[in-house]
Structures are given as C-alpha cells and as structure tokens.
Amino acid sequence: MPSSQTEPIWIARDFYNCSGCRMCEVVCTLHHEGRIWPEASRIRVFMLIPTLEIPHLCAQCHDYPCVEACPTEPKALSVDDITGAVIVDRELCISCGQCIEACPGDVPFLHPGDNKATICDLCGGDPECVKICQKGKWNALWLAKRSPSINYKLYAENPSKIVKDMAFRLYREKAEELI
Amino acid sequence: MGNGYAGKFLEVDLTNEKILETRFDEEVLRQYIGGRALACKILWDRLGAKWETVDPLGPENIFLALTGPMTGFYPGARICISGKSPQSNGIVGSTVGGEFAVELKCAGYDGVIVTGKAKHPVYIFIKDEEVEIRDARHLWGKDGKQTVRLINKEVIAELESERPRKRLWREPGIIYIGPAGENMSRIAAVVQKWTHGAGYGGYGGVMGSKNLKAIVVKGTGPLPDPSDYEKVKELIDKVVEYRLMQDGMRRWGTGSAGYSVGADLSSEPIRNWQEEWHDRKEYGVDEFERKVWLKRYWGDYGCPTTCLKVASVLRGPLKGAITDNPDYELQAYLGTNLGIFEPEDNVYLASISDDLGFCGIQLGNVLGFAAELYQRGILTKEDLGFELKWGDTKAFGRLAEMIARREGIGDILAEGTYRAALKIEKMKGVDVLKYAVHVKGIAVGAHGIRSGLDYPPLIAYACNVQGGDHTSVSGLSPEEGGGELSWGFMDSAVICGFNTIRPYEIIWEFFRAVTGWNTTMEDWNTTMGPRMLAIQRAVLLIGGPDVRWDPRVDDDNPPRFYEPLPSGPKAGQAADREEVQRKKKEWFNSLGWDELGIPTSETLKKLGLEDVDRALDPIRERYGVS
Numbered sequence: 041m042p043s044s045q046t047e048p049i050w051i052a053r054d055f056y057n058c059s060g061c062r063m064c065e066v067v068c069t070l071h072h073e074g075r076i077w078p079e080a081s082r083i084r085v086f087m088l089i090p091t092l093e094i095p096h097l098c099a100q101c102h103d104y105p106c107v108e109a110c111p112t113e114p115k116a117l118s119v120d121d122i123t124g125a126v127i128v129d130r131e132l133c134i135s136c137g138q139c140i141e142a143c144p145g146d147v148p149f150l151h152p153g154d155n156k157a158t159i160c161d162l163c164g165g166d167p168e169c170v171k172i173c174q175k176g177k178w179n180a181l182w183l184a185k186r187s188p189s190i191n192y193k194l195y196a197e198n199p200s201k202i203v204k205d206m207a208f209r210l211y212r213e214k215a216e217e218l219i
Numbered sequence: 220m221g222n223g224y225a226g227k228f229l230e231v232d233l234t235n236e237k238i239l240e241t242r243f244d245e246e247v248l249r250q251y252i253g254g255r256a257l258a259c260k261i262l263w264d265r266l267g268a269k270w271e272t273v274d275p276l277g278p279e280n281i282f283l284a285l286t287g288p289m290t291g292f293y294p295g296a297r298i299c300i301s302g303k304s305p306q307s308n309g310i311v312g313s314t315v316g317g318e319f320a321v322e323l324k325c326a327g328y329d330g331v332i333v334t335g336k337a338k339h340p341v342y343i344f345i346k347d348e349e350v351e352i353r354d355a356r357h358l359w360g361k362d363g364k365q366t367v368r369l370i371n372k373e374v375i376a377e378l379e380s381e382r383p384r385k386r387l388w389r390e391p392g393i394i395y396i397g398p399a400g401e402n403m404s405r406i407a408a409v410v411q412k413w414t415h416g417a418g419y420g421g422y423g424g425v426m427g428s429k430n431l432k433a434i435v436v437k438g439t440g441p442l443p444d445p446s447d448y449e450k451v452k453e454l455i456d457k458v459v460e461y462r463l464m465q466d467g468m469r470r471w472g473t474g475s476a477g478y479s480v481g482a483d484l485s486s487e488p489i490r491n492w493q494e495e496w497h498d499r500k501e502y503g504v505d506e507f508e509r510k511v512w513l514k515r516y517w518g519d520y521g522c523p524t525t526c527l528k529v530a531s532v533l534r535g536p537l538k539g540a541i542t543d544n545p546d547y548e549l550q551a552y553l554g555t556n557l558g559i560f561e562p563e564d565n566v567y568l569a570s571i572s573d574d575l576g577f578c579g580i581q582l583g584n585v586l587g588f589a590a591e592l593y594q595r596g597i598l599t600k601e602d603l604g605f606e607l608k609w610g611d612t613k614a615f616g617r618l619a620e621m622i623a624r625r626e627g628i629g630d631i632l633a634e635g636t637y638r639a640a641l642k643i644e645k646m647k648g649v650d651v652l653k654y655a656v657h658v659k660g661i662a663v664g665a666h667g668i669r670s671g672l673d674y675p676p677l678i679a680y681a682c683n684v685q686g687g688d689h690t691s692v693s694g695l696s697p698e699e700g701g702g703e704l705s706w707g708f709m710d711s712a713v714i715c716g717f718n719t720i721r722p723y724e725i726i727w728e729f730f731r732a733v734t735g736w737n738t739t740m741e742d743w744n745t746t747m748g749p750r751m752l753a754i755q756r757a758v759l760l761i762g763g764p765d766v767r768w769d770p771r772v773d774d775d776n777p778p779r780f781y782e783p784l785p786s787g788p789k790a791g792q793a794a795d796r797e798e799v800q801r802k803k804k805e806w807f808n809s810l811g812w813d814e815l816g817i818p819t820s821e822t823l824k825k826l827g828l829e830d831v832d833r834a835l836d837p838i839r840e841r842y843g844v845s
Binding site for chain 1 (some may be wrong): 291292294318321322325364365367368371375383384385386389390394412413414438439440441442444448452455459463513514515516518519520521522523525529531533538539541
C-alpha cells in the first residue's frame with residue numbers, strides 16, 4: 041500500500057493472530073506523542089482474559105456516529121475525505137465525551153494528557169501499527185481497501201463482548217470459568 | 220530530559236497501613252541500577268545488620284517489585300522481584316515478564332517496597348497517584364486464573380464508574396500469588412498473566428507471609444522521559460530489526476528444546492536427573508505445535524520476539540488445561556524430569572503449576588525428588604496416600620495440589636527439595652540429600668553440566684549467588700552477554716535476556732541513551748556488577764535463621780552431577796571434582812574473593828562496601844581465614 045493514499049482504507053484485524061506484544065501501541069505513541077504512552081495509544085490492546093488479546097481501534101463506520109454526536113459548532117470531529125479517518129480538531133473539542141457514548145465500540149477516549157477526544161487518524165494513510173504488525177509477521181493487522189460490501193461498523197465492538205466469543209472458540213466449555 | 224526512572228518508589232507498610240513515597244539520590248541509582256542491584260542496596264541497608272535473624276517468611280522481610288531504567292524502553296517489559304529469599308536465605312533478583320512493569324512506571328513509580336504484614340489478606344491498588352490497601356479476603360484461596368478474572372472484573376467496574384466518562388477502561392497490570400504462595404510454600408512464584416512466574420527465590424511465599432495477594436496497577440501517564448528519546452527510538456528500531464531476524468526463537472521459543480536438549484546435548488533432567496539423554500521424538504516441538512499450540516506468538520509489552528505460545532488441551536481426560544508453550548524449562552521439569560514425554564500431559568501439569576502459583580522448575584524438581592524416593596522405596600504409598608510412578612501425570616498433579624494446600628506429605632514438600640530432604644532424612648533415617656538436585660536451596664535449572672555440551676560451565680551453579688538459577692550462571696565471560704555479570708545487569712536494567720542483541724555493546728549504548736549517564740559495560744563489569752555480586756555473596760554466606768551455607772561444602776554441584784551419565788552418547792561422563800575446584804578458585808579470584816569465596820577486605824573497600832566487610836568478619840573467623 042503506497043503512503044500517498046488516494047482512496048479510503050481500513051485496518052483489517054484478526055484477533056486470533058494478536059500476540060499481545062503491543063508493538064502497535066509503542067509505534068503509535070512514538071509517532072503521535074513522540075514518546076511511549078500506553079493509555080494515549082490510538083490502538084489499545086485489551087487483555088481482559090490473558091492469552092486473548094484484542095487490538096481496539098476505530099473502524100470508520102459508514103455513518104460516523106461519533107462525528108454525528110459531536111456537539112460543537114463547527115464540529116471538532118470530521119472525516120478525512122481521502123482516508124476516511126476521523127480527524128479531531130483539538131482546539132474545538134470541549135472534552136464532553138459524547139463521541140465515546142455514540143461509538144458502538146466505545147473506541148474514542150479523552151487523552152490522558154490534554155483531555156481531548158482521541159481517535160485513530162490512520163496516520164494519514166500509512167498506519168504505523170500495521171507496518172510493525174506486518175513486519176513482525178504477526179498479521180493481526182493489515183491494510184485493506186474499503187469495500188462497499190462490508191459493514192465496518194460491525195467491527196466497532198466492545199472487547200468485553202469479543203473476548204467471550206474468542207474464549208469459547210479457543211477454549212470451548214472451559215471458557216465458562218474464564219469470563 | 221530524564222534518566223528513564225520515574226523518580227519515586229512506593230513504600231507500603233502493611234503492618235501500620237502506611238503508604239509513603241521513597242526517593243533515592245541519582246548517585247545511588249547510578250551505582251545500584253535497578254532492578255537487582257538496587258534490591259541489593261535496599262535490602263543490605265535495611266536488613267544487613269540483622270540479616271542472620273530475619274525470617275524470610277516473617278514480617279520483617281521486605282518484598283520488592285522493581286523496574287529498571289530501561290524497562291518499557293528496551294523491547295519486552297519485565298519487573299524484578301526480590302527480598303530475602305526463603306530458598307537461599309540470600310538475595311535473588313527474579314524477573315518476570317508482563318505489562319505490570321510498564322503500568323507501574325506509567326503510574327509514576329519505579330518500584331514497590333512492601334514491609335510488614337497485613338492483618339488479613341489484602342491487595343495493593345495503585346491508580347496513578349492514588350494508592351490503597353484493599354481487602355482481598357474474597358480472593359484468598361483462588362487460583363491464578365480466577366484471581367486475574369476477579370481482580371479484572373472489580374477494578375474495571377470501578378474505573379468505569381468514573382464520571383465524566385473518559386474512556387473504555389482496560390485491565391490493570393497485576394502481580395499475584397496462587398494458593399501455594401498463600402500457604403507460604405518456599406517454591407511459590409510471583410505470577411503475572413496466568414503463566415509468567417518470577418520463580419527463583421520463592422517470593423510467592425514472601426507475599427503470602429505478608430498476607431499480600433496481589434499488587435494491581437493502572438498508570439495513565441507516559442513512560443518517564445529518557446535522556447535522549449531520538450536515540451532511544453533509533454535503538455528500539457535496531458533491536459526490533461535484529462530480534463525479528465531471530466526466526467528460531469520467534470517461531471518455537473524455547474519449546475524446541477524439550478526434545479533437543481535431551482537428544483542432542485544430553486543435559487536434560489530425566490527422572491530427577493538420573494538420566495540426561497532421551498530420544499523421544501513424540502516429545503518433539505513439531506508434536507507440541509500440532510497438538511497443543513493455539514497461538515503461534517505470544518509476548519509482553521513491546522516484545523518483538525514473542526517467544527511464548529499459548530497451549531491448551533482440548534480433549535480427553537486432561538481437557539481444560541491452558542498454559543504457554545510450555546517453555547523448555549517446564550517441558551523438562553514438568554515433563555521429562557517426571558518421566559513424562561507427552562505434550563498434552565506436559566501442558567496439563569504446567570497449567571496446574573500456573574494455577575496453584577508455583578515456580579514450575581522448583582515444583583518439577585521436588586516432584587521428581589519425591590518420585591525418586593518412591594522408586595527407591597523410601598517414600599511409600601502410605602506416606603503419599605497413593606502411588607507415585609514415573610509418567611503418572613494425574614498422580615503428580617494430585618501431589619502438586621497437596622503441596623499447594625500443605626496437605627499430608629505436601630506440607631513437607633512445600634518447603635522445597637532441600638528442606639524437604641532434611642525433614643525426610645529425619646523421618647526415615649536414611650540419606651536422601653544425595654538425591655536433592657539443588658544448590659543453596661534453589662533447584663537447579665534444566666541444563667545439566669555432565670555432558671559438557673550445554674552452555675552452563677562446571678561451576679555454573681556451584682558458585683552462583685542465585686544458587687540453581689540457570690540464567691545468571693557463574694563462570695561465563697560477560698563480554699558476550701553470558702554469565703552472572705551480564706545477567707545481573709539485565710536483571711538490574713531490567714530487560715529480557717531473550718531480547719538481547721549482538722554485538723552486546725549495543726545494549727549499553729541503549730542504556731546510556733535512556734539514562735544519560737556515561738556508564739560503560741566495563742564500569743559495570745569491574746565495579747557495579749561485582750559490587751552487586753559481593754552483596755549477594757555476603758548475605759548468602761551470612762544466611763540464617765534456618766539455614767547456613769558452609770562454603771567448604773555448599774559451593775558445589777549436587778551429588779548427582781558427579782554420578783556418571785548412564786545413557787546416551789555421553790554415557791559414563793560426570794563432573795570432575797578437581798576441575799570444579801580449580802574453576803571455582805579461578806572464578807572467585809576473578810571477583811576479588813578468597814579461596815572460600817569470601818570477598819576480601821581489599822575488594823570490598825574498593826567497592827565502597829566497608830560495612831559488608833565488617834559484617835563478614837565473623838564469617839572469616841568461623842572458617843579461620845583473616
């Protein structure tokens with residue numbers, strides 16, 4: 041995938057492949073924050089049950105409920121017309137948290153530093169998390185062209201729901217004791 | 220910019236329910252990095268004068284969980300656990316991987332220093348600046364997986380109640396103990412993430428003795444600043460590039476060794492080290508991979524190697540077991556050492572060991588010891604309550620449960636191989652110490668020395684300040700990243716020995732970029748490292764109250780290593796006593812210690828350890844050296 045993006049992209053994810061290494065968080069925050077900062081990472085790996093790690097990040101829903109819910113005028117949240125990423129204008133954000141509530145997966149968060157809404161911006165079309173995950177051959181994340189036949193909003197999901205499904209698939213009836 | 224340290228340590232006095240912050244001068248952090256070296260400083264300063272009388276399982280012991288300056292920056296996060304060891308009665312730096320270390324630093328603390336004893340089971344909760352001692356009575360008795368489940372549930376629910384709502388909260392970092400630790404077994408580990416244990420040292424029992432079930436931390440800040448972030452980023456890339464090329468370690472972890480160390484190196488413990496060679500191909504890594512691995516890569520914060528693999532038994536009578544690989548040490552100790560050569564059986568026992576909160580090495584060692592005594596008719600069905608035959612997975616699992624709960628013979632075995640041997644000798648009136656494969660109360664890791672084909676030298680364990688520890692072994696040159704000095708540094712900095720890079724000097728470049736100090740590898744190898752080892756050696760020589768090591772006798776291999784190997788291409792070979800004595804002297808001499816391994820006054824004064832020197836006078840007197 042070229043770094044100069046000309047069409048909407050999506051970070052595809054396979055949770056079963058996630059090693060839980062959190063290299064994605066390291067490179068995400070080195071890129072966006074200039075430092076390692078787990079709770080400021082735009083991609084956060086949830087480990088509600090050890091061994092079942094779930095990278096949690098924006099799915100770019102077709103109807104962008106977070107942007108819809110943003111109450112400021114003009115809106116602090118907007119959509120990048122090339123990549124489809126949600127872009128936050130930190131000057132305009134009033135830290136109300138309505139984007140979090142509107143998101144079906146509770147993906148946005150208020151930054152632990154400046155308390156402003158924080159959402160994956162797809163690194164302008166060449167996401168760092170994908171690069172490291174591919175380089176390390178983990179293949180939990182990869183870059184895909186957006187396809188009109190997929191409802192990406194389905195992937196905006198709370199990890200506490202995902203982890204149950206994973207536990208049953210991997211550990212079968214034992215999962216009852218783990219969730 | 221900073222030096223990689225958060226700058227403050229959390230100090231929790233469980234007796235008086237007091238929470239304080241402690242700071243160390245930069246010069247102290249520079250001279251005692253850490254991690255392990257700083258643990259030596261803290262423990263010596265606070266307990267040195269009364270070392271001999273401090274019961275490792277009493278309230279006067281200190282429990283330490285320390286990150287190092289490189290933790291979180293250097294790929295793959297670990298934390299160093301320490302205190303007065305209930306195994307060796309010295310100091311062991313025992314590191315364990317996981318997110319806890321990063322969470323702690325992001326909460327603003329370099330480490331946690333726990334003193335005293337709580338009135339009832341508690342856990343320490345840390346969320347950034349907010350610190351509480353919390354009731355853990357509802358968690359006491361719970362196994363590892365349930366402990367993690369319950370803590371995650373209650374802590375996440377509480378974090379989620381924050382208003383206004385700022386985020387979907389994820390799990391905290393947790394170090395915890397299982398039932399073995401609660402019952403003060405000397406072979407209990409401090410555990411993270413179900414399967415990762417700080418095993419050597421027996422600090423799970425120390426947590427248990429303090430009524431401390433867990434330490435739980437959520438940090439929302441960034442890692443503290445290093446000195447030169449641009450350089451650190453460059454070096455992270457360099458290490459990651461290098462590690463990603465290490466295909467064997469990435470793909471199979473140490474899990475390929477369960478077959479190869481036995482078949483190719485003749486140095487794997489089999490039936491309590493009665494043999495060290497096998498050619499059981501059904502125990503090959505290919506079988507593990509096909510039968511039990513659910514995840515090909517599993518790792519901790521920032522780790523490019525991800526050498527762990529998630530394994531589970533999904534069918535048959537052992538169904539429901541979940542663990543990692545198991546790694547080589549547990550393939551050996553909870554496999555071949557018990558006469559078990561089936562991947563599923565190995566996963567089953569490793570899962571039980573995890574859940575009960577044991578060090579898998581120490582547990583497998585004491586189980587093997589018990590089984591050999593059964594084989595020889597010294598322990599009987601009446602003593603155990605059941606038969607204990609080699610290869611009987613369920614029986615070993617049952618015995619592990621008894622050890623964790625201190626039921627029946629389990630109460631004796633919970634003391635670890637060495638102390639159990641002393642008790643059984645008294646009970647039975649026969650010499651069983653010759654079957655105890657330990658050095659200074661610490662079971663020897665699963666790499667034998669008899670074949671001469673594996674990495675540990677003849678004196679790897681005999682002179683080791685951490686007893687049977689197979690990572691930080693004596694007798695290897697530090698220049699290439701091996702031996703006690705190198706591992707002592709890695710346990711201090713605190714980084715993972717499975718994420719190193721060659722040339723090893725790059726790790727030092729990384730250290731300087733983080734700390735901003737001009738410390739070189741030579742400085743460490745000639746001053747800071749030897750200073751740390753001198754303190755560890757001194758407290759080992761002082762020992763007490765229940766054991767005292769005699770350097771004339773105890774700086775030696777387990778008797779078994781002098782028995783000729785009975786099988787394999789190296790059959791007939793054994794450790795050579797004279798060679799051991801010669802190497803031992805060389806090693807002690809290289810550190811400025813005398814022939815008995817007592818650091819000389821000159822050495823200690825040069826290292827600025829005058830008080831250690833004075834404390835060793837009675838030891839010198841005892842053995843008639845001046």
